[in-house]
Amino acid sequence: MIESVNIGENIRLFHGDCIEIMRSFPDCFRVGLLLTDPPFGVGNFVQTTGKIHGRGANKGRKVNWNESGPPPEWFDLVRRLATHRIIWGANFFNCFEPKGGAIVWVKGQSLPGKSEAEIASCTHFKKTGLFFLRWTNFTTAHKAETDHPCERPVELYTWCIKYLPSEGTILDPYMGSGSVGVAAVRAGRPFIGIEREKKYFDAALERISAVHAQGRLFA
Secondary structure (H helix, E strand, O other): OOEEEEEOOOEEEEEOOHHHHHHOOOOOOOEEEEEEOOOOOOOOOEOOOOOOOOOOOOOOOEOOOOOOOOOHHHHHHHHHHEEEEEEEOHHHHOOOOOOOEEEEEEOOOOOOOOOOEEEEEEOOOOOEEEEEOOOOHHHHHHHOOOOOOOOOOHHHHHHHHHHOOOOOOEEEOOOOOOHHHHHHHHOOOOEEEEEOOHHHHHHHHHHHHHHHHHHHHOO
16 A cells, blocks of 8 residues: 655655556656665675664564665666656666766675675666765764664755756655655755665655654744
8 A cells, every 4th residue: 555645745655565556657757867876685684783772673674675785677767757867876787878877875794795886777867976975884873863774864865856957746666764865855856765674664654754844943
């Protein structure tokens, strides 16, 4: 069952399967930017990040949503729906754009077996952009706002939004705990987010609602 929540006039969050929901959008529907970080499909790992005593109830538990990346239909849908696209994990999906480039996030991660950087495909520039922000197990534990094991820093997505000259609505079909939505609202952009896991949908709803309310307070 699909659940949707509106926050103000320009934010809509969906709880449900992103392919099913994106199929329901009319053919004429377009967004300015798709900005998302899908499951990489590298296996259902055990969450071990967090403070010394754990970060949330998920520490030590396997996730159940990382067994595979997005299917081919997902890529067809987002190319139809979005004028510009930034898709993190592009090296796992080989989804680089023929006329686009890439973004590399240098994380400063030095632990064995952990990625030192992450790579996104990008539609607009036929070049490689670099973003530097330290995001190791230690910094994640102290800066993350939820217990999502793959929460990304809002600063990363704020940089991505500024990187492209796109205007209009931002869509994140793998919303997770809502970091893209927070960045979009702070940038004054309309936002559509989709998340399948109820606990992360609720976390995103809470975070994005708080940022929206704060913006109205100081408007």
